[in-house]
Amino acid sequence: MGHQDKGHFAAKHNNRQINKTITEKIEALADNNSLTCSSAHRAGKALKISPLEIGVQTDLLEYQIAECQLGLFGYSDGKKRIDPDIVISPDLNEQLDKTNKDGRISCRECWNIAQNLKIKRLDVSSACEKKNIRIKPCQLGAF
Known part of the structure; x- marks a missing residue:
């Protein structure tokens, strides 16, 4: 789901429920209903759960995931952070x-x-x- 789906992330998880413990961790790390990729991974590691479960709970809260560590999405200018001129070893x-x-x-x-x-x-x-x-x-x- 992309920016056009903002506010409707929970729709892709029909029968899932918000987990209070995970929610508290996400809310503590989030800023303006947005959780960075690195914060999401830190939360998963701290709670000993998969990154995917953090992603599901983030969706259920209708928060956006920002600043992909691969540079693919979630930046304020809407552009990727990849280097098109990379020399591939x-x-x-x-x-x-x-x-x-x-x-x-x-x-x-x-x-x-x-x-x-x-x-x-x-x-x-x-x-x-x-x-x-x-x-x-x-x-x-x-x-």
């Missing part, structure tokens, strides 16, 4: 070729590649964009 190119399935790779896999190659997550997403590899699904369920 042979190691990164090999990892992306090996990992993507039918031109698609998950957010989690991008994070793993960045960690394994000791590079920025933004470099991985920039390389994906340059190679026309779609990043999906998001660990938080945003896309």
Whole structure:
């Protein structure tokens, strides 16, 4: 769901209920009904729950997830933070070729590649964009 769905995020979780403990953590970290990707991941780690569950609860609160750590969405100017001029290293190119399935790779896999190659997550997403590899699904369920 994108910006056009703002205020209707809960609709994608028909039978889910708000969890008070998770809600309190999200509300403590949120600003203006918006929770950054990094804050969402911190909340999940602190509560020992999956990022996806944080994403679901964020949706149920009708909060937006902002500042994707891969630079794909949630910035005030509405633009991605990827580098279209990135020079893709042979190691990164090999990892992306090996990992993507039918031109698609998950957010989690991008994070793993960045960690394994000791590079920025933004470099991985920039390389994906340059190679026309779609990043999906998001660990938080945003896309």
